[in-house]
Amino acid sequence: MKLLKKVIAAALVAGIAGQALAADLKLGYLVKQPEEPWFQTEWAFAEKTGKELGFEVIKIATPDGEKTLAAIDSLAANGAKGFVICTPDPKLGPAIMAKAKSLGLKVVAVDDQFVNAKSAPMTEVPLVMMAASKVGERQGKELWTEMKRRGWKLEETGVMAITANELDTARRRTDGSMSALKAAGFPAKQIFTVPTKSNDIPGALDAGNSLLVQHPNVKNWLVIGMNDNTVLGGVRATEGNGFKPEKVIGIGINGVDAVTELSKSKATGFYGSLLPSPDVHGRTSITMLYDWVAKGKEPVKFVEVTDAVLITRDNFKAELKKKGLGG
Numbered sequence: 001m002k003l004l005k006k007v008i009a010a011a012l013v014a015g016i017a018g019q020a021l022a023a024d025l026k027l028g029y030l031v032k033q034p035e036e037p038w039f040q041t042e043w044a045f046a047e048k049t050g051k052e053l054g055f056e057v058i059k060i061a062t063p064d065g066e067k068t069l070a071a072i073d074s075l076a077a078n079g080a081k082g083f084v085i086c087t088p089d090p091k092l093g094p095a096i097m098a099k100a101k102s103l104g105l106k107v108v109a110v111d112d113q114f115v116n117a118k119s120a121p122m123t124e125v126p127l128v129m130m131a132a133s134k135v136g137e138r139q140g141k142e143l144w145t146e147m148k149r150r151g152w153k154l155e156e157t158g159v160m161a162i163t164a165n166e167l168d169t170a171r172r173r174t175d176g177s178m179s180a181l182k183a184a185g186f187p188a189k190q191i192f193t194v195p196t197k198s199n200d201i202p203g204a205l206d207a208g209n210s211l212l213v214q215h216p217n218v219k220n221w222l223v224i225g226m227n228d229n230t231v232l233g234g235v236r237a238t239e240g241n242g243f244k245p246e247k248v249i250g251i252g253i254n255g256v257d258a259v260t261e262l263s264k265s266k267a268t269g270f271y272g273s274l275l276p277s278p279d280v281h282g283r284t285s286i287t288m289l290y291d292w293v294a295k296g297k298e299p300v301k302f303v304e305v306t307d308a309v310l311i312t313r314d315n316f317k318a319e320l321k322k323k324g325l326g327g
């Protein structure tokens with residue numbers, strides 16, 4: 001009897017402790033550009049997952065290296081056990097991993113892969129990312145299709161490709177897009193590239209402007225970039241240089257970042273966007289971390305999220321709704 005009581009008491013204590021542990025579990029979610037709806041969507045779905053599985057998500061904006069390292073310290077001070085991160089700079093990978101290790105935190109990377117001091121991908125860090133080359137190829141194919149539909153003459157058309165080649169996922173997207181256009185029959189000599197200094201609309205606008213002044217004879221433009229903001233910056237540059245919307249086709253990537261543009265009462269040169277799955281990125285990355293921290297289940301090293309749907313002014317509301325992304 002006495003023993004039974006002891007066993008019951010021990011079980012109760014263990015049960016309560018177990019519950020307390022789950023309720024207290026904190027996991028970080030650090031993103032480089034919180035102003036992008038892409039990252040807001042990842043955050044929202046990570047939080048949703050936390051509510052379902054019983055942990056708290058600490059969301060921190062980390063636009064630079066200093067803020068990133070400070071965020072990791074503050075997570076540890078708050079008792080978090082690990083974090084998901086889209087790093088502001090892939091080269092921070094070794095510093096992020098060293099700090100996380102010293103504080104006993106587990107790390108899952110999302111969207112942008114870390115690189116080591118030799119610029120090689122840090123494949124040892126679990127990563128959730130979009131199928132960059134495939135989505136890029138799709139961008140090129142859709143641009144070709146819309147150009148054909150508009151009946152543009154090839155010799156009057158140029159490609160404005162705004163690149164960010166130091167970021168592997170960006171390079172693979174724009175490379176994929178240009179390859180698909182060439183494969184479809186677009187002349188390579190009419191594809192012009194320009195690097196952007198920053199991955200936002202103002203950076204891409206500057207890049208686009210500098211490209212346009214060099215090619216005054218082009219009548220129609222196809223605009224390529226690694227995400228919606230890059231393409232939006234390019235489209236804004238065409239507008240500033242006097243191109244009418246019907247002379248420009250820009251197709252972005254991210255989808256959720258294109259909602260404001262596609263909602264405008266009049267069509268612009270921004271034709272549409274490829275919508276991948278920010279919801280899946282947020283949910284999968286945080287679940288991998290949770291399983292690792294709470295259940296000791298080692299995550300797989302690489303999860304590639306495929307499939308993207310083309311959203312335009314005609315279908316974006318319905319497509320976002322289908323994915324549970326509102327709109």
Ligand code: GLA
Pocket residue numbers: 036038086110111112129130169199226227253254
């Ligand atoms: C990069 C881009 C984001 C988004 C993600 C998707 O981080 O900067 O805008 O496209 O990739 O993985």
